[in-house]
Amino acid sequence: MKPGSKLKSAVCDTEVMVIRAAEGSLECGGAAMVDDKADASGELNPDFAEGTQMGKRYVDADGTVELLCVKAGKGSLSMNGTALTTKEAKSLPSSD
Amino acid sequence: MNISLLLQMAADAGPDRIGLVCDGRRWTYGELWRAAQGAADRLVEMGCAHVALLDESSEAAPIALFGAALAGIPYVPLNYRLANEDLGSLLQRVAPACVVGDVDRARALDPDSGHQFFTRKDFVADAEAAADSASGEEREGEGIAAQIFTSGTTAAPKAALLRHSNLLGYILGTVEFCSADEADAQLVCVPPYHIAGISALMSSIYAMRRIVVLPAFDPDEWLRLVTTEKVTNAFLVPTMLGRIVERLDAGVEADLDSLGAIAYGGGRMPTELIARALEMFPVTDFTNAYGLTETSSTVALLGPDDHRLAQFSDDPAVKARMGSVGRPLPTVEVEIRDEEGHVLPAGERGEIYVRGEQVSGEYRERSALTADGWFPTRDAGWLDEEGYLFLAGRADDVIVRGGENISPGEIEDVLMEHPAIAEAAAVGVPSTEWGEAVGIAVVYRPGETPLDDNTLRELIRERLRSSRVPEQIRVLDAMPYNEMGKLLRREIRSLFQD
Numbered sequence: 001m002k003p004g005s006k007l008k009s010a011v012c013d014t015e016v017m018v019i020r021a022a023e024g025s026l027e028c029g030g031a032a033m034v035d036d037k038a039d040a041s042g043e044l045n046p047d048f049a050e051g052t053q054m055g056k057r058y059v060d061a062d063g064t065v066e067l068l069c070v071k072a073g074k075g076s077l078s079m080n081g082t083a084l085t086t087k088e089a090k091s092l093p094s095s096d
Numbered sequence: 097m098n099i100s101l102l103l104q105m106a107a108d109a110g111p112d113r114i115g116l117v118c119d120g121r122r123w124t125y126g127e128l129w130r131a132a133q134g135a136a137d138r139l140v141e142m143g144c145a146h147v148a149l150l151d152e153s154s155e156a157a158p159i160a161l162f163g164a165a166l167a168g169i170p171y172v173p174l175n176y177r178l179a180n181e182d183l184g185s186l187l188q189r190v191a192p193a194c195v196v197g198d199v200d201r202a203r204a205l206d207p208d209s210g211h212q213f214f215t216r217k218d219f220v221a222d223a224e225a226a227a228d229s230a231s232g233e234e235r236e237g238e239g240i241a242a243q244i245f246t247s248g249t250t251a252a253p254k255a256a257l258l259r260h261s262n263l264l265g266y267i268l269g270t271v272e273f274c275s276a277d278e279a280d281a282q283l284v285c286v287p288p289y290h291i292a293g294i295s296a297l298m299s300s301i302y303a304m305r306r307i308v309v310l311p312a313f314d315p316d317e318w319l320r321l322v323t324t325e326k327v328t329n330a331f332l333v334p335t336m337l338g339r340i341v342e343r344l345d346a347g348v349e350a351d352l353d354s355l356g357a358i359a360y361g362g363g364r365m366p367t368e369l370i371a372r373a374l375e376m377f378p379v380t381d382f383t384n385a386y387g388l389t390e391t392s393s394t395v396a397l398l399g400p401d402d403h404r405l406a407q408f409s410d411d412p413a414v415k416a417r418m419g420s421v422g423r424p425l426p427t428v429e430v431e432i433r434d435e436e437g438h439v440l441p442a443g444e445r446g447e448i449y450v451r452g453e454q455v456s457g458e459y460r461e462r463s464a465l466t467a468d469g470w471f472p473t474r475d476a477g478w479l480d481e482e483g484y485l486f487l488a489g490r491a492d493d494v495i496v497r498g499g500e501n502i503s504p505g506e507i508e509d510v511l512m513e514h515p516a517i518a519e520a521a522a523v524g525v526p527s528t529e530w531g532e533a534v535g536i537a538v539v540y541r542p543g544e545t546p547l548d549d550n551t552l553r554e555l556i557r558e559r560l561r562s563s564r565v566p567e568q569i570r571v572l573d574a575m576p577y578n579e580m581g582k583l584l585r586r587e588i589r590s591l592f593q594d
Contacts, residue, residue: 003261004097017101019268054109055273068268070105090426092270094282095359095385095394096292096299096331 007033011044014052014073020066029075050076058084097260099241100165102302118155118309134227135163146190149173151197152311156216157288158297168237173289244389255460256389265453266392267298269427276305283330285310295393315339319350326354333362335581361385363581386421392454396485398422420484428452442481447491448473495524510559516544519575525592533567535592
């Protein structure tokens, strides 16, 4: 995992781009995320099936890891088994 | 990281949604993304080091920007208003490039550097033709998304580098994906070689706000497009806003009901003009944005609520904020430092330093960042108690009179409060006694009687210390500005050299 790398869910359509990287295992739908969909196997774990939203950023409690969801899916994201939450950004007026 | 992600996500979420309107053609996000992928493969085949755009705004700008990103080479929009000699030397600095736009001029200026030349039409047609068999590959290259030559108002243009990580940091930190309503439209009228031209493309595409391109600014055409395209958002430099207000005052008809938000920046906004604009557009949200090329656009902004508070408040500190550039973005740190680099408290003038992911501060030749990542902007300014940032000119514009630092802004503010004076500029002029002293240039309002020199000096003496009283005075018909509304102080200084 490094900033800019893209990871795919092994069990749903979710894809993320790593914004801030940290040591550990990234999972989606309860299964470890993969670089290549061909490596995918397994089924969606119902405990991690809240779904992901395209364009949302996901962080852990300490903000050490940050992911951007670039494709939505049925699974939800976790790191070492702990669910990641969406990062609420303060909405800004458009300045461009 | 690659900024092509922004267009890819828009194309995934709404392939058939209209993303850009230019010269009567409506491009969907899907079409733009396909063309960018086609352009990328063509650029890789050509083996060029840069993509140089020498053209007004059009669909070719985003296709070149995102195509270059996918190809892993920098996108270099060039200022077509430069004199031949200056433009020729910039072309040499980006060789070998794929040059898009004014091919006749580019070829004449730099025929032997190995460039490949394409008209806008050919470049776009080639990109679309290559799209069907495009590899879809994303190349990393040096990680530089854009190279922008600074305007060089003080010295030779510097090649500012903006990395994918800087531009993505800015967009992801400030824009919510797909946050625009499908009816929303952003009128883009700044030239593509300006950082605001690049950030407008990226912000609008990521928000999925339809881009309406005005290839070259003209106030009547701007008003026509707002009316016919039901434009909701626009960015203007103060001179453009001034010309729009003039045309409306002259009775030009336009339907501005759709216009929900206007952002402005790129130069000093005259207080009177913004006050007039707020009256003229009572339901439009105004946002003042402050940023530099080297910071990937906006680092601080004064939002719509701040404008309204300042407009209607009786509190002098709140009222004064109309002249500020607002507060730093949540993702950007701002400090004011003195010449030794010490951080100054609120209220004290010094040089503005910024830090954040979007801050590049990097030039082709060197990085200007401090060891701990701060970028010295060379802009002078101060923060008020609430963290609002006020600009006070370029640090290089400071007048040093007998060892005392004088900011031109304080003198200009006093002069411009006089009803007869339309514009004023203070610059350092050679002085045998002080090394440098204050010189002022004044433009009077039409029909007003010019003040005599002693009255002008008295105006300053009543309000400021005697060191601020001008030694020399010039009356001008108009101030020299560049096309982005930046005051050309070196031209004013040259008036005092004889």
